[in-house]
Amino acid sequence: MNTMTTPQLLDALHAHYIKPEDRLSQAGAGAVFLTEVTAPGSNRRADAVYLGLWQSRGAGDIDVCELKTSRSDWRRELDNPAKAEAWWPYSSRFWVVAPSTDVVPAEEVPEGWGLMIPNPRGRRFKTVVKPAVREPKLTMNLLLTLLKNTETTRVNALRTQSMRLQQEHHNREQQLRRELSSKNDPEIKHRLDALAQLEKDLGFQIGSSSWKQQVDPALAGRAIADYIRNADAQDKALDDIGYQATSLERMAQRLTEAAAELRAIPASKKTA
Structure with a gap:
């Protein structure tokens, strides 16, 4: 079984739609590839949405893609079609994208959905099941969603x-x-x-x-200098406290010695 992580599959799908070198160039402006896009009026998110802007890039086409990298993930998708239903009216094509047909067999793909898998011999994915094609429903909420996600991307x-x-x-x-x-x-x-x-x-x-x-060096220098100055001030304060403590100890010692000498003097001499 051909195994891929979801980030690896997503990056390969991005390259399928838009060449890596075109993603920030003028050529790349002919299409937009978005990830984690919430459907208008819903909280359901598509893993990836491709929007063609130029005629050569399928102007007006909206491909919605769900990525599945394990059998268990695919079974959960089949058991809960709400995510697909949320995006279905706003898409030209609805795809499930998997590392191989071991993860998503062609016979399990619902009617109208498409299935793509990576092509080991090139950047472009292989179409295993062709999806139904329709005119997407264009609404202001959809346009705002796509514009917001485009800017973020x-x-x-x-x-x-x-x-x-x-x-x-x-x-x-x-x-x-x-x-x-x-x-x-x-x-x-x-x-x-x-x-x-x-x-x-x-x-x-x-x-x-x-x-x-x-x-930057200036900021690092100031921070280190402030720390050293604070450390020096703390050391000086500790030294002062230590010096004072030593002086008090010496004074206490002298007083103790003087008291001992007084106690050693006979009482007759003390009163003389």
Whole structure:
């Protein structure tokens, strides 16, 4: 049996509809691939919704996809068709997508549904069962749902790309530092090793900006300086307390010795 996790199957389905390199390009604007979309007037969510915008991408077509990666998950879907019913009027085609026909056999697919499975020889999925095709019901609630999810999807994609680029920049920076440290002054290597240890202990990377797990040098410097100043102030206060305690102990010792000397003097001398 061909096994895949739901995220793996979802990513492959995304690539089926839109090439990975087109997802943030102008070409990618010809279609939209959305995930976890709630049906208008319902709380039922589709795993994936594809909306064609250009004629070459099936303009106006709305493909709703349910992903199933196990037999038990597929059986629950058959026992509860409410999710499909919620999206049915708003879709051009309704698909079930599975890793293989071992998970979803063709003979178990309800009438009107389609079945797709990954093609090991290419990006595009293989159609096992063709779905019924119809004109989707277009309502204001549907348009608002698609627009909201489209914006969220774009923002998340841009954020993911930004994080990836920042990580690549940091990795490249670290690589260049290591290369330079191996070729130049041992003192440089020592300082870079100290920086790497500092980043490890802080749990943050020191970079050009402060975002997520990265802090800029100025912010890191101020935070460390504040901590050291506070630690120094606490140490000084403890030293002062210790000095005062030592002085009191010495004074108590002297008083104890003086009292002992007084007690040792005969009573006749005390009254003389």
